[in-house]
Amino acid sequence: MPGSPKSAKSRSLNRRELLKLSPLLVVGAFAIPRVRDPLLTAGVSFTDWASAKWFRRNHLAPTFADSELTPLDKFYVNTYDVDDPDVDLEKWTLIVSGDVKRPGQYTLAQIQSLPKLTQNTRHICVEGWDVIGRFGGVRIFDFLQYVGAKPDAKFLHVECADDYYESLDMASALHPQSLLCYEMYDQPLTRVHGAPLRLRVPTKIGYKQAKYLTSLRVTDVVPKPGYWEDQGYPAYYGM
């Protein structure tokens, strides 16, 4: 009944009900670039925070039988600029610095003198593919004790021969399966897989498994958490 008083009343009622949905316009903030970018950064930080809260130090990543391994030649090699940064394996040392009692240069033989752990774990790439690999090395936990790292330091920051860099929160670094890895498939690391030393942390996503390590720093602050993180990837990305 257009024009009748009743219909006018019903129109104003409808308007009122529609206005009640106006809080939804807040979502429109995501359409304004200057507002959107900090919001998305906050969203990722919140996800990282929640993931770190959920992390259980002694909850082990699944391990797999040798029959479930992805063959080494089917283990995809992901690098950000070069496959082989030409590390001089003869002269290589790991430079350890930061909050440690015994900073300095450590040889591969010194690292290999610590107890060795070999395990088959799943490596997951942020792109979505996954492989099961066999990794051998020393526990980061053992190595940090060896160099006398400050027990309550917050981060481990590593730099690589190909200018890649990464960092781990200390809880993940000290996880019993987190390795300074020097062997894959019971052989010394090949150059494309990060010879002579790489990170292998089964509770982290693939881009955090830095290769061709050259230096390791124990620290409370990491101004630049990692190469990909600085392009916008989540800094924590725990699994």
Place this chain on the structure above:
Amino acid sequence: MTASDSTPVPIATVEAGETHLRTAYEHPWAVRFCHWLNTVSLLVMAASGLQIFRAFPSFGPKIPQHDLLNVPRSLTLGGWLGGALQWHMTFAWIYVATGVFYIAYQVLSRNYRQPLFVRKDVAGVWPMIRHYFFFGRKPAQIEVYNPLQKMAYTSAILLGLLSVLTGIVLYNSVQFSLLATLMGGFHWARVWHFCILCALLLFVLGHLIMVILHGWNNFTSMLTGWKRNPEYLP
């Protein structure tokens, strides 16, 4: 079946003193709010998810890689994998919060009886399908939603729940290793996550077709809550 058999019939309030206008309040504010907020977050999650899928559009091995499909860029959000991850990880929280708020509201207000598909609705599903697809006689509409609608809405909520659970496994397959095992591992969780997206998109397609077929009043009722001349009113 008579109207008195089904307690919540119709779960809508007829506006007092305006009976001749035959309007009914079908959708409380909370339901409408969740509906439109979820419309946005579902679109963002789907589009950013497709961008993430573009990074490895396959469910097979990485070597050799056989792409399943090439998602057109126009359907994606975020521009690249890192950008899409930011959208996905931000709106995941909005998506989950909306779902939690919606379910809490529906349970506490007892309004869940309006869309929830229950045993007594089973018998009514086939007559509705026969009506829609095989020119069957239209069953009498006695509630706000017919049995087929209830089935669709209840399935959509379950799909939403599954999309979150599979997504949690994709993000964090170690801490949620039990959930991962239930889904057949990380690899299968990724397959399920994608299948759930397809099912949700099918729901949205069917939903849009039905809204268009049922006209403007049907659409505006989700904006104002009020439906003019609903079929179930005398």
